[in-house]
Amino acid sequence: MSRIFSGVQPTGNLHLGNYLGAIRNFVRLQDDYECIYCAVDMHAITVWQEPEQLRKNIREVAAAYLASGVDPKKSIIFAQSNVHAHAELAWIFNCVARIGWLNRMTQFKEKAGKNRENASLGLYAYPSLMAADILVYKATHVPVGEDQKQHLELTRDIAQKFNNDFGTELFPMVEPLIFGEATRVMSLRDGTKKMSKSDPSDYSRITLTDGKDEVAKKLKKARTDADPLPEEVKGLEDRPEAANLVGIYAALADMSKEDVLKEYAGSQFSVFKPALTELAMEKFGPIGDEMKRLMADPGYVDEVLKDGAERAAAIANPIIREVKETVGFLVS
Numbered sequence: 001m002s003r004i005f006s007g008v009q010p011t012g013n014l015h016l017g018n019y020l021g022a023i024r025n026f027v028r029l030q031d032d033y034e035c036i037y038c039a040v041d042m043h044a045i046t047v048w049q050e051p052e053q054l055r056k057n058i059r060e061v062a063a064a065y066l067a068s069g070v071d072p073k074k075s076i077i078f079a080q081s082n083v084h085a086h087a088e089l090a091w092i093f094n095c096v097a098r099i100g101w102l103n104r105m106t107q108f109k110e111k112a113g114k115n116r117e118n119a120s121l122g123l124y125a126y127p128s129l130m131a132a133d134i135l136v137y138k139a140t141h142v143p144v145g146e147d148q149k150q151h152l153e154l155t156r157d158i159a160q161k162f163n164n165d166f167g168t169e170l171f172p173m174v175e176p177l178i179f180g181e182a183t184r185v186m187s188l189r190d191g192t193k194k195m196s197k198s199d200p201s202d203y204s205r206i207t208l209t210d211g212k213d214e215v216a217k218k219l220k221k222a223r224t225d226a227d228p229l230p231e232e233v234k235g236l237e238d239r240p241e242a243a244n245l246v247g248i249y250a251a252l253a254d255m256s257k258e259d260v261l262k263e264y265a266g267s268q269f270s271v272f273k274p275a276l277t278e279l280a281m282e283k284f285g286p287i288g289d290e291m292k293r294l295m296a297d298p299g300y301v302d303e304v305l306k307d308g309a310e311r312a313a314a315i316a317n318p319i320i321r322e323v324k325e326t327v328g329f330l331v332s
């Protein structure tokens with residue numbers, strides 16, 4: 001049986017990349033699979049989070065799921081820290097994963113920056129907690145953006161080593177689900193850098209709660225080159241900013257990049273950017289409005305998270321018990 005798991009960090013500034021690369025796909029999968037979607041608050045604290053803001057951001061992730069169309073009756077929506085099996089399995093995986101494997105993780109290198117000695121131990125062990133998130137449900141498929149591919153490879157390595165070490169088939173080999181026209185949305189200020197929640201420039205990203213004026217302003221300022229749009233996708237090679245905007249358009253309109261170029265070949269950005277603004281507002285304007293409504297009265301969101309945590313724990317608890325028995329712990 002297939003089971004889907006994915007998560008988003010509650011670190012604020014949820015953006016178009018999170019939506020197009022991940023959250024939108026969460027919605028598309030829920031009719032065909034059992035889906036579990038998480039606000040990964042324990043991952044968030046691997047770098048400093050203001051407690052009051054963290055609480056708000058956890059609710060914001062849940063609100064983004066709901067506003068985007070994740071149905072809490074079909075899918076499970078919850079906060080990671082409310083299901084303690086995640087932390088328990090993460091520790092066991094810390095003892096399975098090898099330091100050499102973690103040393104290769106590019107996200108750690110990027111996030112820790114030059115001052116690695118000063119990064120938290122949690123930031124280093126982050127991928128092992130991520131493997132635990134997925135495998136504590138024996139999830140088989142994980143919808144994510146392209147940047148998470150390496151972490152999912154590590155998840156498979158951990159599952160495989162655990163299975164080998166203990167002579168079991170307890171954990172499945174997870175498959176990443178990376179699909180759509182925008183699996184890696186780039187920064188609006190620099191087409192070679194990915195759009196990210198932590199970029200210091202607000203102009204680098206469009207957030208889900210931006211209004212029309214903000215979107216128009218950000219797209220107007222978005223870096224581009226001076227040429228009109230080409231006739232073929234091949235013509236976007238070496239034009240990272242143009243390729244990014246065409247990719248965003250294609251994803252939002254549910255078209256291929258080829259079809260977008262059929263419509264806009266020869267157009268200047270002065271024409272394409274306003275068209276993209278209109279399209280963006282049409283597609284995620286209502287999501288931003290619904291998120292704001294849900295955030296203004298978080299009672300409903302809190303109920304969804306509580307119910308989700310109970311349902312998630314009901315799946316995870318027997319699995320963590322099985323893992324503990326396998327490892328040789330005394331399980332009462």
Ligand code: TYM
Pocket residue numbers: 005006007008009010017018019020021022023040043129130133134142143144145146147148151182183184185186194195196
């Ligand atoms: P996070 O919070 O950075 O991002 C959430 C999801 O959004 C995708 N994403 C993007 N997709 C396209 N273009 C972009 N510019 C872009 N930026 C982000 C991410 O790939 C992700 O799917 N480690 C994860 C959270 C996590 C997780 C998990 C995911 C923790 N445990 C278990 C899956 C399964 C992360 O930092 O996502």
